[in-house]
Amino acid sequence: MPNVMGKGVIRGYMLYKCQMRTLFKYNCVIICARQTRAFLSPPSASTAALLLFSTAATHPSSAYPFSPSSNSSSSTTSNGSLSEIHHEDLVYYFREWFMSRKKPLFDRIFEILRTQDDSSFDSALSRFNLGLSESLVLDVLNYEKKDVLSCLKFFDWAGRQPGFHHTRATFNCIFRILSKAKLMNLMLDFLQNYMKQRYVHKVRYYNVLVIGYAAAGKSETALGLFGRMRFQGVDLDAFAYHVLMNSLVEEGYFDVVETVAKEIRIRGFQNEVTHSIMMKSFYKQKELERGEEYLRGLVEDNGAQLSGIAVATFVAALCKDNQFERAALLIEEFRRMGLVSMEHAYGVWIRDLVKAGKLDCVLEFLKDKQAVEDYVPDVFRYNTLICRLLRENRLEEVHDLLVDMKQKKILPDDVTMNAVLCFLCKAGMMDIAMDFVDEAYRLLRNSMEQGYFPGEKTFSIVADALCREGKFDKMKELVIFMLDQNIMLNNFTYDKFISALCRASKVEEGYLLHDLLNRLNKASRKRSSTSIVYNFFIDGAGHARKPELAMQVYEMMRRSGLVPSFNSDILLLQSYLKSERIAQALQLFRDLSTRWRKRKLWQTMVVGLCKVKQPEHASQMLEDMKTNRRTPSIECYEELIKLYCTLGQYQKAVDLVNEMTQIGRPVSSFIGNVFLLHALKSRKLYYAWVSLSQKQNLTPASWMLGHLVGVFLVVLKETMMTTKWKNWSSNASALIFLQIICF
Numbered sequence: 001m002p003n004v005m006g007k008g009v010i011r012g013y014m015l016y017k018c019q020m021r022t023l024f025k026y027n028c029v030i031i032c033a034r035q036t037r038a039f040l041s042p043p044s045a046s047t048a049a050l051l052l053f054s055t056a057a058t059h060p061s062s063a064y065p066f067s068p069s070s071n072s073s074s075s076t077t078s079n080g081s082l083s084e085i086h087h088e089d090l091v092y093y094f095r096e097w098f099m100s101r102k103k104p105l106f107d108r109i110f111e112i113l114r115t116q117d118d119s120s121f122d123s124a125l126s127r128f129n130l131g132l133s134e135s136l137v138l139d140v141l142n143y144e145k146k147d148v149l150s151c152l153k154f155f156d157w158a159g160r161q162p163g164f165h166h167t168r169a170t171f172n173c174i175f176r177i178l179s180k181a182k183l184m185n186l187m188l189d190f191l192q193n194y195m196k197q198r199y200v201h202k203v204r205y206y207n208v209l210v211i212g213y214a215a216a217g218k219s220e221t222a223l224g225l226f227g228r229m230r231f232q233g234v235d236l237d238a239f240a241y242h243v244l245m246n247s248l249v250e251e252g253y254f255d256v257v258e259t260v261a262k263e264i265r266i267r268g269f270q271n272e273v274t275h276s277i278m279m280k281s282f283y284k285q286k287e288l289e290r291g292e293e294y295l296r297g298l299v300e301d302n303g304a305q306l307s308g309i310a311v312a313t314f315v316a317a318l319c320k321d322n323q324f325e326r327a328a329l330l331i332e333e334f335r336r337m338g339l340v341s342m343e344h345a346y347g348v349w350i351r352d353l354v355k356a357g358k359l360d361c362v363l364e365f366l367k368d369k370q371a372v373e374d375y376v377p378d379v380f381r382y383n384t385l386i387c388r389l390l391r392e393n394r395l396e397e398v399h400d401l402l403v404d405m406k407q408k409k410i411l412p413d414d415v416t417m418n419a420v421l422c423f424l425c426k427a428g429m430m431d432i433a434m435d436f437v438d439e440a441y442r443l444l445r446n447s448m449e450q451g452y453f454p455g456e457k458t459f460s461i462v463a464d465a466l467c468r469e470g471k472f473d474k475m476k477e478l479v480i481f482m483l484d485q486n487i488m489l490n491n492f493t494y495d496k497f498i499s500a501l502c503r504a505s506k507v508e509e510g511y512l513l514h515d516l517l518n519r520l521n522k523a524s525r526k527r528s529s530t531s532i533v534y535n536f537f538i539d540g541a542g543h544a545r546k547p548e549l550a551m552q553v554y555e556m557m558r559r560s561g562l563v564p565s566f567n568s569d570i571l572l573l574q575s576y577l578k579s580e581r582i583a584q585a586l587q588l589f590r591d592l593s594t595r596w597r598k599r600k601l602w603q604t605m606v607v608g609l610c611k612v613k614q615p616e617h618a619s620q621m622l623e624d625m626k627t628n629r630r631t632p633s634i635e636c637y638e639e640l641i642k643l644y645c646t647l648g649q650y651q652k653a654v655d656l657v658n659e660m661t662q663i664g665r666p667v668s669s670f671i672g673n674v675f676l677l678h679a680l681k682s683r684k685l686y687y688a689w690v691s692l693s694q695k696q697n698l699t700p701a702s703w704m705l706g707h708l709v710g711v712f713l714v715v716l717k718e719t720m721m722t723t724k725w726k727n728w729s730s731n732a733s734a735l736i737f738l739q740i741i742c743f
Contacts (some may be wrong), residue, residue: 542575
């Protein structure tokens with residue numbers, strides 16, 4: 001598969017947001033735990049029993065060890081006093097729990113992606129002999145999805161490996177990573193880059209584009225591409241249909257959702273995903289009665305396409321409408337039916353009860369389901385409940401939930417780590433919590449000294465912790481080290497440091513830092529220019545119809561010592577064509593044709609001349625293309641035929657179709673639909689076909705197309721006359737309908 005990602009997009013990401021090379025987690029102790037494990041001794045057998053998450057600590061009769069009233073010397077657990085617990089052992093034990101979620105192979109992959117350059121990480125990853133598959137690529141991308149740059153590099157690398165081709169699922173995964181990171185510009189750059197690939201006429205090409213624009217929140221663009229697909233006689237697959245449908249729901253195009261759902265049903269793609277998206281549509285429209293009717297209709301259909309997600313979506317809608325009692329009855333009713341798994345519904349129920357502040361109900365529900373159904377919530381539900389309990393200082397329940405997570409081997413995340421730190425602080429164990437902050441600082445320094453520079457978010461959070469605890473010496477060391485490495489943090493981080501110095505009556509030090517930063521900000525920063533930057537300006541000047549400006553940028557690029565690429569020449573040529581400077585464009589073309597003998601050069605002229613309505617020049621250029629033994633692309637024929645039809649020169653359009661089919665070129669769906677469209681406007685097109693058939697022999701393809709125009713002229717007009725257009729509430733719906741009819 002071609003390198004669809006492209007190193008240019010990755011470099012663009014690095015320029016666009018280089019500080020996101022890796023996002024910080026409070027448990028950076030985990031990230032580099034292998035480097036520090038040798039310096040920490042494992043807990044002894046005598047002290048292991050006294051740790052927070054030991055078996056004895058979970059016994060119902062054991063005292064709560066970390067309450068503020070239990071940290072005196074008189075407070076003891078069933079196995080000994082709290083004072084016997086070594087802080088180092090507790091820190092080690094927390095680390096071991098958090099290390100349980102890590103996968104050494106994936107850690108090594110991301111370490112290579114973060115620390116090695118393009119030339120070395122490629123070979124380093126190849127030595128793993130990963131045996132790439134869709135599931136493996138998805139697992140790697142989801143493992144550190146916040147490290148956007150590394151995910152992009154791995155996606156690019158995987159796409160270039162022999163025997164592996166990216167699938168719809170892997171494309172959708174990388175699109176969602178970019179979307180959640182709010183990197184829409186980068187995502188759109190990716191899609192634009194993808195559109196330039198050589199295999200643009202393949203069905204899969206449109207599927208990927210529709211998925212990409214839908215995931216980026218550009219539903220109208222995705223819908224337009226879908227219409228273009230139908231116009232050209234191709235269609236989406238089931239996966240892309242559902243991604244598009246979900247995007248339309250998210251953007252609120254509910255009338256179009258109904259149309260797309262109908263298309264999915266007609267093509268036999270309807271499944272539990274379709275129904276779940278429909279339930280979401282009802283939920284967002286607040287049509288609860290209609291949603292319940294739809295849900296019970298699925299139950300009456302033997303529940304074959306009923307899913308737990310659909311039930312959970314309706315539960316969420318009821319909770320949002322403050323109908324908790326009705327939601328509880330619904331959950332119990334579907335649980336008794338036993339048609340689907342209730343895990344999703346339980347998770348939504350817990351989440352919404354926590355949001356509503358009904359913590360006692362959540363704890364009771366959780367206790368009941370764990371006892372009867374052995375239900376285990378995911379880490380997100382645990383985190384939501386723990387954080388809310390911490391806010392209300394219900395430390396005993398927090399302790400029990402943390403113990404429960406450890407016993408049930410729930411893999412923790414950074415939110416869990418934050419909750420543990422908060423719990424330790426509120427339980428009067430600030431010194432143990434600070435051990436984590438100190439070790440985070442040490443690991444940060446060690447990683448930078450070894451050449452690895454985490455992202456700006458990492459520095460910001462560590463700096464915030466150091467300032468909050470008054471550790472100014474360590475903060476100054478960190479700032480000086482970063483300035484020595486020519487790394488500048490954002491102003492917000494420096495503002496917090498200066499404010500903390502002032503609050504600590506260290507105004508002079510704060511002023512010196514402020515003065516230093518001002519002088520550094522005034523220093524000029526030179527950035528290297530590439531032909532890509534010049535190409536952007538040439539393209540922009542072309543769109544603004546200022547070819548002289550485009551030529552000035554082109555000459556500036558030459559003076560800078562850069563050799564204009566073929567793309568630069570094409571963009572310059574297009575700038576003259578867009579501004580309708582035909583004479584200058586022809587002269588430039590003659591100059592360029594002596595250097596480049598590529599078909600795209602002629603194709604650019606033919607297409608450009610057609611777009612500015614110059615059929616004579618375009619036709620002459622098409623003949624010149626044949627003379628130079630360059631086979632015209634289907635796009636050349638499509639644009640010229642479209643122009644002839646637009647100008648009413650149907651005789652030339654029909655003659656060109658016959659000529660095209662004589663040399664073996666197929667009649668594309670685009671050409672067919674152009675003729676069908678103009679058959680609605682005038683009967684002259686059909687008469688031109690009849691006239692040409694009397695003068696010369698038509699090819700079978702040309703004859704069949706003419707016959708289709710005649711049939712279409714009669715049947716389709718009647719269909720369009722009887723269609724009730726008033727039922728369509730949006731242009732998008734009409735567009736979909738037109739494409740379906742024309743196809």
